[in-house]
């Protein structure tokens with residue numbers, strides 16, 4: 001029965017029943033974590049053989065460089081070849097970084113701040129700098145812009161991507177808007193892949209600010225959870241078609257392909273953008289970990305092999321996503337007290353509780369030993385205006401733990417929803 005149709009007496013009984021279930025969970029002293037999108041141990045094991053690829057004693061890159069030494073600031077040629085295919089750029093349109101794409105994004109914002117974009121005024125010298133933030137979104141993106149004192153403007157998401165009418169209007173009329181955060185495929189946390197029309201409209205944006213950049217974080221470009229993957233259009237190709245290729249910075253990494261702690265991160269863009277950023281990069285580092293780059297290339301060989309490797313990830317984590325959705329469908333759907341995504345890829349399930357309930361649900365889970373991503377984290381400044389969105393990260397816990405964590409989660413959702421509806425009676 002839908003909770004909103006219950007009488008006060010029925011709701012009180014429902015609340016008391018779930019309070020008792022909650023109390024008994026609490027006494028179990030659980031300690032489970034489904035806060036961050038970490039791969040589980042079995043996923044990490046998939047890439048361990050990579051550590052043996054230098055058993056042949058050959059440390060020489062295809063360009064003749066010994067990867068153990070300094071040099072090749074922007075990456076070795078075979079890594080550029082492999083990863084340019086992954087993010088859809090040419091081999092002269094990519095920089096291979098260290099192990100973190102977040103770090104590359106920070107570098108791009110920092111460089112714009114200190115040195116400007118393609119010779120423009122450094123953002124630090126401007127009175128106001130603003131960024132558009134599709135919400136819900138990735139908390140660490142928002143932390144980067146918050147760190148630089150950039151004002152963030154929420155942009156609602158729909159099933160085809162962010163609200164493009166709003167974006168086109170805002171960027172056309174306000175030259176202090178310098179960028180937008182996008183996770184275009186299997187977005188974090190909604191799992192939405194941008195439609196062809198959305199990508200084309202992004203590629204053709206005409207911002208008032210010449211130094212406006214789309215931060216196209218394609219972190220989940222090959223992270224499918226089904227055998228019929230979703231693909232998005234190649235934004236750089238689309239932008240080239242309309243003479244707008246400088247508008248986008250593309251990011252990606254192998255954090256959730258090989259190892260989050262020891263993967264390879266990349267950044268792509270027009271040759272002009274990449275050449276300009278490379279000038280600044282060389283001040284902070286002599287060269288990145290080229291042994292790791294070559295390790296990845298030797299391990300995978302081809303991009304097709306990377307895709308085959310991702311199927312092994314899928315076999316491990318797809319059942320975890322299914323478990324979460326099955327429990328929500330069984331326990332929450334009939335009550336009408338939440339909605340959620342059933343993503344075809346990526347790392348998250350986005351749960352929307354009744355307005356005003358997310359913080360308390362996360363708090364109750366935490367008090368009973370299950371840590372979730374903080375409520376509000378998926379919004380700039382940690383403020384979810386409706387206090388309803390909770391990001392669920394099913395990949396890391398063993399499936400038995402996930403089952404337990406979800407059993408507790410649905411009890412908390414029921415309890416908090418009943419409390420809310422009773423308060424409104």
Ligand SMILES: Cc1ncc(COP(=O)(O)O)c(C=O)c1O
Pocket residue numbers: 037099100101102103138183188217219252253254255260265
């Ligand atoms: C959208 C998105 N971008 C970037 C990252 C972090 O990537 P990296 O490990 O390459 O810094 C994550 C990690 O969860 C993510 O969800």
